[in-house]
Amino acid sequence: MSDNSDIIIFDTTMRDGEQSPGASMTHNEKLALGELLEAMGVHVIEAGFPAASQGDFEAVSEIARRSKTATICGLARSTPGDIERCAAAVRHAAKPRIHTFISTSPVHMKHKLKMGANAVLEAVGRSVAQARNLVPDVEWSPEDATRTEFDFLCKCIDAAITSGATTINIPDTVGYSHPEEYGNLIRSLREAIPDSDKVIWSTHCHNDLGLAVANSIAGVQAGARQVECTINGLGERAGNAALEEVVMAFNVRRDGLPFQTGIDTTRLSTASHMVSRITGFPVQFNKAIVGKNAFAHESGIHQDGMLKNAETYEIMKPEDVGVSKTSLVMGKHSGRHAFRDKLESLGYELDQEALNEAFKRFKDLADKKKHVFDDDLIALVDDQLSAVGERISFESLRVVAGSQGPQTADIVLVVDGERQEVVREGNGPVDAVFNAIKAIVPHGGKLDLFQVHAVTGGTDAQAEVSVRLKGEGIMAMGRSSDPDTLVASAKAYIHALNKLEARRLKRMAA
Numbered sequence: 001m002s003d004n005s006d007i008i009i010f011d012t013t014m015r016d017g018e019q020s021p022g023a024s025m026t027h028n029e030k031l032a033l034g035e036l037l038e039a040m041g042v043h044v045i046e047a048g049f050p051a052a053s054q055g056d057f058e059a060v061s062e063i064a065r066r067s068k069t070a071t072i073c074g075l076a077r078s079t080p081g082d083i084e085r086c087a088a089a090v091r092h093a094a095k096p097r098i099h100t101f102i103s104t105s106p107v108h109m110k111h112k113l114k115m116g117a118n119a120v121l122e123a124v125g126r127s128v129a130q131a132r133n134l135v136p137d138v139e140w141s142p143e144d145a146t147r148t149e150f151d152f153l154c155k156c157i158d159a160a161i162t163s164g165a166t167t168i169n170i171p172d173t174v175g176y177s178h179p180e181e182y183g184n185l186i187r188s189l190r191e192a193i194p195d196s197d198k199v200i201w202s203t204h205c206h207n208d209l210g211l212a213v214a215n216s217i218a219g220v221q222a223g224a225r226q227v228e229c230t231i232n233g234l235g236e237r238a239g240n241a242a243l244e245e246v247v248m249a250f251n252v253r254r255d256g257l258p259f260q261t262g263i264d265t266t267r268l269s270t271a272s273h274m275v276s277r278i279t280g281f282p283v284q285f286n287k288a289i290v291g292k293n294a295f296a297h298e299s300g301i302h303q304d305g306m307l308k309n310a311e312t313y314e315i316m317k318p319e320d321v322g323v324s325k326t327s328l329v330m331g332k333h334s335g336r337h338a339f340r341d342k343l344e345s346l347g348y349e350l351d352q353e354a355l356n357e358a359f360k361r362f363k364d365l366a367d368k369k370k371h372v373f374d375d376d377l378i379a380l381v382d383d384q385l386s387a388v389g390e391r392i393s394f395e396s397l398r399v400v401a402g403s404q405g406p407q408t409a410d411i412v413l414v415v416d417g418e419r420q421e422v423v424r425e426g427n428g429p430v431d432a433v434f435n436a437i438k439a440i441v442p443h444g445g446k447l448d449l450f451q452v453h454a455v456t457g458g459t460d461a462q463a464e465v466s467v468r469l470k471g472e473g474i475m476a477m478g479r480s481s482d483p484d485t486l487v488a489s490a491k492a493y494i495h496a497l498n499k500l501e502a503r504r505l506k507r508m509a510a
């Protein structure tokens, strides 16, 4: 960070994002995401909450070990045990950071912490000093800052700075603030606190009112130089400020917002796909920057304008965010070389083995479907990647459906390396398929959502199925696609089940 207009992008997809109900990520998925975030030029990666579970600890440690340029950060409550655990996880990073926090609002102190103001103030100084003894880079957050009494907030921040904090983050934990108010808060704090120019100020805004990005930008205009955000705006409840929106706002509106992030924006689309695939959360079609329709023009007037000059209705180019301009259609005669180039243009760099597997799947698909579009390839590769290393995997399915019951499913799964086959009946073919899976892998999860979309147009289109399972207070999303709706359903259910099981084990360990 050289210039005063440089913005530090702090990604918390793997910490705050993973806290959203149903969005669990496996160890390998976190490593892959960490690698992509670093390649994009994200400056700080909050990789997890090391004291929360052994799994979180291991993921943060491994991401720290693999990091080259990015700062790797772990979250810690203000207790000595949390901070030690966090330091042990991030210490392998070239640039380690501890992010410690405590609630400072009256409602949080009274009901959540059951601590008085003096005890909280004392904890701030003690926790930051401890963290600073372990690593040189310490971030401190007053949780629920926007509902904290101003004088007390100043005292706490002052204590954090005096004890060695290098970044002060101001969370709008409940997503209640609006841009003018949030900007004023950052400005007033910077004016009121004596050593405010010795630290970097940071925004952390939640999206409960849809204002997370607007609030973050107001914070930057008021002097903040770090923005905490997540890919696709993932996060608790309505989520966090979306990284892609913050980055592109600064990119497109350099005139009015003269700040730069240095992020390689051509990877935004890939990052969005990856996070959607990993979590099973679909991206809303009209989502800014990365939604399927973000660059689609449908009305005749718009299309006509676009053909004459793209600038008539386009404020940024699809290529700027990694969406390829020409949708070159692939078919059964497309060769391996063209296939690999195509995947690369879509942001996928597969190793030889994965590429061979994807090519085989592509040929199978091209046999069933005349035109294979970009969206088909994305669905195909995402499907393949999400099945890697999972405990339960799909092998084959035969279903009897139609008006002459009973509807039955004959399914073959591989569970922990062992091939198992069962036949089950159901109230319709989907029910039969799910009953069969449950017979092989008994579990307490209940089907909470079942959704089918067509990946592209046409009756030969692939079906994309989303499944959400719910059990014992945990949720898991699964997604899959296939030209056969029932095969896609089975695979989506298995994807969700793998995540539900992983999340259950994680909770047992914690």
Ligand SMILES: [Zn+2]
Binding pocket: 016, 171, 173, 204, 206
């Ligand atoms: Zn948060």
